[in-house]
Amino acid sequence: MSTPPLPRGLTTRSLTLEDVAPVLAVMVAEEQAELGRVETDEADILGDWQRPSVDLARTTVGVLDGEALVAYAEMAGADVGYANVHPEHHRRGIGTWLAAWLVAKAREEGSTVIGAQLLEGGSADRLLASLGWEPRWTAWDLTLPEGAEIAAQPLPPGYALRDLTPDDHVAVWTLLEDAFLEWSDRERQSLEDFASRVWLRPGTEPWHLRVVTDAAGEVVGATHVFLAGEDGYVNKIGVRPDQRGLGLARSMLADAFAAARAHGAARSNLATDSRTGALGLYERVGMVVTSTWVNRAISTTTT
Known part of the structure; x- marks a missing residue:
């Protein structure tokens, strides 16, 4: 994929931490246009960008119209790309330019493939499909609707839930x-990068991180939940393999939903994809799919 020219008058530069607010503004405008709701807040961006491994000067690009940021792209992992174009600047060729930039950047970084997760049928999905990006997996956003019953899910004897x-x-x-x-x-995240997105995420409170311990006091499950506007968001949940099948995940989810509601959340949300096999679990605890996404990717060696 050769890089097409940007429209006349637009300029580019790498992003810095001072660009969090304008990047968020582009993301929010795009989410409103595509989803009809906002899912991202400033802490999401800061949590990612404050990771020690992140080099914004090397892995990001912003597109500016005068002084205004109108689009951006980021290579956020070995095969992970993010990009958004403000809806007022759609159909100018900016998205095509960003897609080519991501391919070239991934190739430069030594990756043989680059992918992005897109709202199924949305403008970005249609664009990348037309450029030859192929589906890899399906993902879903789910919600526990406002007012839904949060059924008690007791832990087995000997197990306990507490703050991290x-x-x-x-x-x-x-x-x-x-x-x-x-x-x-993917490669294992370093402890420092993981911490930046979890207990060092801006705005973190003690109730955001909960662990399940067994009778010996060992951590066998963990949940990361936080508020995103009026919603609770279950960001991470996991149970140690030898402890699965005991109902721990259901107890952890009910605990996360109840904690979020107690702190003002009207709903609770999470995301999963077809690689995890967890969709059925979330539907069984009362969650419903609110949007479907497709992860598309393209080889950097044949474009």
């Missing part, structure tokens, strides 16, 4: 990374 403490950090990092790496084809 600093002594749990390594165990929780290990447990959750092990769980996600069962189905995710």
Whole structure:
């Protein structure tokens, strides 16, 4: 994929931490246009960008019309790309330029493939499909609707739920990374990068991080939940493999939903995809699919 020219008058530069607010503004405008709701807040961006491994100067690009940021792209992992174009600047060729930039950046970084997750049937999905990006997997956003009953899910005898403490950090990092790496084809996050997105995420409060312990006091499950506007968001949940099948995940979800509601959330949300096999679990606890996404990717060696 050769990089097409940008429309006349537009300029580009790398992003910095001072660009969090304008990047958020582009994301919010795009979410409103595509989803009819806002899902991202400033803490999401800061949590990602404050990771020690992130080099914004090398892995990001912003597109500016005068002084205004109108679009951006980020290579956020070995095969993970993010990009958004403000709806007022659609159909100018900016998205095509960003797609080519992501391919070239991934190739430069030594990746043989680059992918992005897109609202199924949305403008970005249609664009990347036309450019030859192929589906890899399906993902879903789910919600526990406002007013839905949060049924009690008692833990088995000997197990307990409590807030995370600093002594749990390594165990929780290990447990959750092990769980996600069962189905995710990526390198293990460092403890420092993981912490930036979890207990060091801006605005973190003690109730956001909960662990399940067994009769010996060992951490065998963990949940990360926080508020996103009027919604609770279950960001991470995992159970150690040898402890599965005991109902721990259902108890952890009910605990997360109740905690979010107690702190003002009208609904509780999470995301999953077809690689995890967890969709049925979430539907059984009363969650419903609110949007469907497709992860599209393209080889960097043949474009």
